[in-house]
Amino acid sequence: AQRVTQPEKLLSVFKGAPVELKCNYSYSGSPELFWYVQYSRQRLQLLLRHISRESIKGFTADLNKGETSFHLKKPFAQEEDSAMYYCALGGSNYKLTFGKGTLLTVNP
Amino acid sequence: GAVVSQHPSWVICKSGTSVKIECRSLDFQATTMFWYRQFPKQSLMLMATSNEGSKATYEQGVEKDKFLINHASLTLSTLTVTSAHPEDSSFYICSARQTSLLYEQYFGPGTRLTVT
Numbered sequence: 156a157q158r159v160t161q162p163e164k165l166l167s168v169f170k171g172a173p174v175e176l177k178c179n180y181s182y183s184g185s186p187e188l189f190w191y192v193q194y195s196r197q198r199l200q201l202l203l204r205h206i207s208r209e210s211i212k213g214f215t216a217d218l219n220k221g222e223t224s225f226h227l228k229k230p231f232a233q234e235e236d237s238a239m240y241y242c243a244l245g246g247s248n249y250k251l252t253f254g255k256g257t258l259l260t261v262n263p
Numbered sequence: 264g265a266v267v268s269q270h271p272s273w274v275i276c277k278s279g280t281s282v283k284i285e286c287r288s289l290d291f292q293a294t295t296m297f298w299y300r301q302f303p304k305q306s307l308m309l310m311a312t313s314n315e316g317s318k319a320t321y322e323q324g325v326e327k328d329k330f331l332i333n334h335a336s337l338t339l340s341t342l343t344v345t346s347a348h349p350e351d352s353s354f355y356i357c358s359a360r361q362t363s364l365l366y367e368q369y370f371g372p373g374t375r376l377t378v379t
Contacts (some may be wrong), residue, residue: 157326187366199307199327241306245366248312248320249295255306 157182159244161254169262174226176257178216178242187245188225190216191253194238203225203227208217212236232261265291267359269371276347276378283343286357286376292337293359297368298330301354313340347378 158181168174180186188205203211205218205225216227225242242254266289276282284297295314299307311332313319319332329351331343340359344351354375358368 189366199358201367201369204367217359249360249366249368250297250309250312251366251368252309253306 157244157246157252159252159254160244161240161242161257163257164255165258167262170234171231174203174229174259174261175182175230176237176240176242176259178225178254178260180225180242181242182223182244182246186218186220187227188216188218189243189245189251190214190225190227190240191241191243193241193256194242201243203214232259234261234263265361265369267293267357267369269355269374270278270355271374272372273375274377276376278348278378279346280345281343281345282376283341284355284357284376286340286342286359286371288338288359288369291361293340293361293368294337294362295360296334296340297358297360298332298340299356299358301356301373304339307356310342318357344376347376349378352376352378 160179190202191199192202193199201214214229237260239256241256243251268287270285286302298310301307311319311321313332313334315337321327328343334340347354354373356373
């Protein structure tokens, strides 16, 4: 069975500090991994997909198959990064399995 | 582009009645739409996968007779909560997948259902 684990429910950092949101997955096949973000009172939106190896809003995420991880990182957090972040794993029939989410708060 | 709308954004209904929630892809054709339920401060739980022109596939534990899903066109899927009970009160979110993109889903803003 596929599973996504985000061990931190809450993460609080100061502006300008590095931030890392952890995500571990369990999947028997070749994983397709994503990070979604939900800003306050807004809909869920795609932030990153591992396959494109892109950097969005300063965030990056590297797939580590050995550690079955897909941690989200940003070297210098901004207040506008405060949001709920969900790691998601693509499975059969294009379904996504979401982690429980990490609420990031960036303090001034 | 790739906007998904939901209607209504919130609804209050009495116990025992049915309520329909619409999910529309506004500027693209969605072969597949997904329905999720989100409890307060919790993650999204996939309820069902809806493919245009065929029956929806429900996740384990989701009552198909209670949560009726119809995907009659490439831009519209509906979720009807039948004989609603207070425990059905929740935030229901739909998403749509473009045919050409494998896993990428675009999410609607959600519908807050309160059953009194």
